[in-house]
Amino acid sequence: MDGSTLEAMRTALRGPVVAPEDSGYDRARTVYNAMIDxxxxxxxxxxxAGDVMDAVDFVRDRGLEVAVRGGGHSGPGLCLVDDGVTIDLSPMSWARVDPVTKTAQVGGGSTLGDLDHAAHAFGLATPAGIMSTTGVGGLTLGGGHGHLTRKYGLTADNLLSADVVLADGGFVxxxxxxxxxxxWALRGGGGNFGVVTSFTFELHPVHTVGLGITLWTLDRIQDVLRWYRDFLPQAPDDLNGFFAVLAVPPGPPFPEEIHGQKMGGVVWCWTxxxxxVEEVLxxxxxxxxxxxxxxxxxxxxAVQSMFDQLIPAGLQWYWRGDFFDRITDDAIGVHAKYAEGLPTDLSTMHLYPIDAAAHRIGADDTAWAYRDAVWSGVIGGIDPDPANAEVIRQWAVDYWEELxxxxxxxxxxxxxxxxxxQERVRATYRDHYDRLAAIKRTYDPQNLFHANQNIEPAPAG
Known part of the structure; x- marks a missing residue:
């Protein structure tokens, strides 16, 4: 991008345009995962939205590469593109709650913390993730699961409408x-179809919940997983619990004698x-x-933000995931093996339940294609030291390949x-892929928005 193009962009747009020579550039290009550079x-x-419309027109008309950043939590760093333009929605960080209709409208750059705080004042919430620093946009467009999923479904299941800037610069x-x-496509199809400038969600009565944390030593992890796979799917919808392998964090509520020990456990949320809560658990x-x-x-x-300080922005991250409809005995053996070999104190594996309310949505009602899955798993290699980047990546890849x-x-x-x-993207959307590709052709026929887990437009005709 030459200087005249940059100045033209600054003239056309109301928001700041930060270039490599500007003093705030390194801060502006920093995302949650420090492995991304x-x-x-x-x-x-x-x-x-006007700024977004102008930015889309600008990059499209000049043939520039473009990425969209909401909360900046994309593990693969898909919110940045080398030598192109990042449309940064973080200035659009706001939330408005209507307690009468029990709905919330939030800006495209909002975090879960923005939504949670605004809704909590009225004793309301919607299911969305497990960290307050996560962006609402990326989480929702991918489907979104969290502490309230068994009770109220996926984040996308609670989406009522979305304001979208399309590839042609139009607004719908x-x-x-x-x-x-x-x-339909926005509810699970990712950022393939446009730039969402605001989301409107259904809210539910949630105020004070029962938090639970239960940990077992690694020699019990196989028995615990066999118990967990049977117990949770039969539990009341009010009980959510994700299983994790972890090194115990050094701080409350954990006693000092178990700090740093590798364990398996469940983080519970009872609504x-x-x-x-003690009776239920x-x-x-x-x-x-x-x-x-x-x-x-x-x-x-407070439950939503309790991991924020443990895994803040600026760490090295590498992750991979899968859906599971059962936890087999052989899979349990794999979990036990890689829990023993946890490479760093922050590295982890989570199994998030996505059953109960999430199963009551029709298989074809949204782009999310795994209504028959019971768990969404993720393996995360995490560490502050860039020197350990390859170590954590290899552990996650080896774990994933065996699982x-x-x-x-x-x-x-x-x-x-x-x-x-790309086959992983197709596997994720199953037989919804062709329908998504046709919708992509309608709204983004030139694939302007391809800095994502991309769904290519279906061929014309």
Whole structure:
């Protein structure tokens, strides 16, 4: 991008345009995963939908590469593109709640913390992730699961409408009644179809929840996983619990004597009567005596933000995921093996439940193609030291390759790694892929928005 093109962009747009020679450039190109080191020719901070429309027109008409950044949590760094333009929605970070209709509208650059805080004031929430720093946009467009999924479904299941800037620079609102094909695609199809400048969600009564954390030593991990795979799918919808392998963090509520120990455990979230949380979790002892068990009533936004300081922005990340409809005995053996070989204190594996309410949506009602999956798994190699980048990547790849034969074949699109094949994208969308490709042809026939887990436009005719 030459100087005259850059100045033309600065003249056309209201928000800041940051280039490599500007003092704030390195800060502007920084994303959550420090393993990503891409250098856009310009980063455009869009203040409103008008800015986004102008930015899209600008990059399209000049044949520039473009990426879209919401919260910047993309593990593969798909929100940045070398030598192109990043449309940065972070200035559009806001949330408005209507307590009468129990809905929330949030800007395209908002984080889950923005949404959680605004809704909590009215005793409301919508299911969305497990960290408050995650961007609403990327999470929702990928489908979105979290602490409330068994009770209220996926994030995308609670999306009522979306304002979208299209590849031709036009602006539409997509919902069940308007641009219904686009609305279908946005609920799980990723960032392939346009730039979403605002989302409107259905909210549900959630205020104080029962938090639980139960940990077992690694010698019990196989018994625990066999118990977990049977217990949770039969539990009330009010109980969510994701299984993790981890090194115990050094701090409360964990006693000092277990800090740093490798363990397996479950993080529980109970949305029923908080006085019943211990009663509901009494069966955890059926898996064997826990090394640690903790419960407490907690405001929902506090649960959503409790991992923020443990895994802040600026760490090295490499992840891969898969969907599972069962946890086989052979898969349990793989989990036990790689838990023993956890390469760093922050590296982990999570199994998120995506059953109960998420199973009550029709298989073809949204672009999310795995309504028959029971767990969404992710293997994350994490460490602050760039010198360990290859170590954590190799552990995650080896773990995934050994576990993948026990999976359903596809993955939550936000858990697909940067170096995985296009076949993984097709496997993720199953027989929805052709419909998504046809919708892509309608709304983005030239594939302007391809800095993503890309769905190529179907051929014309």
């Amino acid at each position: 891409r250098r856009p020719a310009a980063i455009v901070g869009c203040r409103d 609102t997509a919902s069940e009644k308007e641009h219904a094909d686009l609305f 029923g009567d908080v006085d019943r 009494a069966p955890v002892r059926d898996a064997g005596p826990p090394a640690f068990h903790f419960t407490a009533p907690m405001p929902y936004p 993948h034969p026990h999976s359903m074949g596809g993955a939550y699109v936000n858990f697909i790694g940067a170096d995985e094949s």
